[in-house]
Amino acid sequence: xxxxxxxxxxxxxxxxxxxxxxxxxxxxxxxxxxxxxxxxxxxxxxxxxxxxxxxxxxxxxxxxxxxxxxxxxxxxxxxxxxxxxxxxxxxxxxxxxxxxxxxxxxxxxxxxxxxxxxxxxxxxxxxxxxxxxxxxxxxxxxxxxxxxxxxxxxxxxxxxxxxxxxxxxxxxxxxxxxxxxxxxxxxxxxxxxxxxxxxxxxxxxxxxxxxxxxxxxxxxx
Numbered sequence: 001x002x003x004x005x006x007x008x009x010x011x012x013x014x015x016x017x018x019x020x021x022x023x024x025x026x027x028x029x030x031x032x033x034x035x036x037x038x039x040x041x042x043x044x045x046x047x048x049x050x051x052x053x054x055x056x057x058x059x060x061x062x063x064x065x066x067x068x069x070x071x072x073x074x075x076x077x078x079x080x081x082x083x084x085x086x087x088x089x090x091x092x093x094x095x096x097x098x099x100x101x102x103x104x105x106x107x108x109x110x111x112x113x114x115x116x117x118x119x120x121x122x123x124x125x126x127x128x129x130x131x132x133x134x135x136x137x138x139x140x141x142x143x144x145x146x147x148x149x150x151x152x153x154x155x156x157x158x159x160x161x162x163x164x165x166x167x168x169x170x171x172x173x174x175x176x177x178x179x180x181x182x183x184x185x186x187x188x189x190x191x192x193x194x195x196x197x198x199x200x201x202x203x204x205x206x207x208x209x210x211x212x213x214x215x216x217x218x219x220x221x
Contacts, residue, residue: 026130028064028139033210034146038068041091047071052079059088061146065128067145078167081117082154087125090145092208096187097148100206104183109155111174112179119154121162123203126163132199141190147207153180164202167194180204185220 022046024217047053059066067090074086076098089097101117109117126145130137141147166173181204184191188206211217 004217025135026137026139026143028143030064031210033215034070034144038091041095046095050079052076053094056088059126064139065143067126070126070145073097076120077106081106082119082120083122085122087122088145089125089148089150093146093148096208097206100184100187104186105126105132105153105180108179108183110178112176113155113159115155115157116158117153118156120150121152121154122158123149125149133153138152141207141209146209147190147205149203149205151203155158162202163194163204166200185218191220193221 026189041047049055053071054072056070056072058068059070070090071094072086073083073089073094075082076094081101101120106117109115120164124142125148127140127142129140129143131140142149151164152160152166154160161169161176163177167177168174181191181193184204184206188208189211190205190207192205192211193198193203194201211219
């Protein structure tokens with residue numbers, strides 16, 4: 001049985017996760033909905049293997065980190081929009097990223113710059129670590145390959161639009177990035193950007209965490 005299926009009891013978490021030499025300790029527990037959601041996504045056939053979407057071996061450990069069948073994603077929107085560096089993600093995240101780019105980011109780029117989006121610049125995907133890298137905190141959605149950090153976009157005219165430089169840039173830059181942020185809130189349950197806190201001043205964080213008692217809560221900041 002892979003480590004990501006092990007039920008981690010709270011009293012055992014510090015000892016079990018101390019083996020994570022790549023980062024500080026975290027608190028986590030096995031949540032059955034994650035495997036159920038992932039299995040349903042894979043079984044639906046929504047993802048097809050291509051040159052820019054390939055399945056990888058399971059990302060396991062320590063503790064509940066990882067996912068059963070991760071995918072390495074190097075492009076979305078039928079390969080038209082590159083993802084650099086490539087992202088490691090679980091199945092449910094990928095269709096949402098596709099819709100976000102196709103329905104919101106690309107149209108906003110055409111409207112404000114007269115150019116198409118050719119590349120998403122990523123700042124992180126799978127990473128077995130606590131939220132905000134704070135030792136002893138709750139495991140981040142990055143630890144489940146259920147989150148993506150986006151730091152900017154490259155357009156077909158060669159223009160680069162980054163959050164750290166252009167969130168408060170000229171009118172077109174500001175409007176484009178805010179349209180991208182607003183659009184993300186339609187497709188992800190968590191969207192954090194530069195106005196959330198200093199830790200997110202240079203990127204969007206998007207994930208599909210379940211929130212609230214019914215799992216339908218959303219955070220958009």
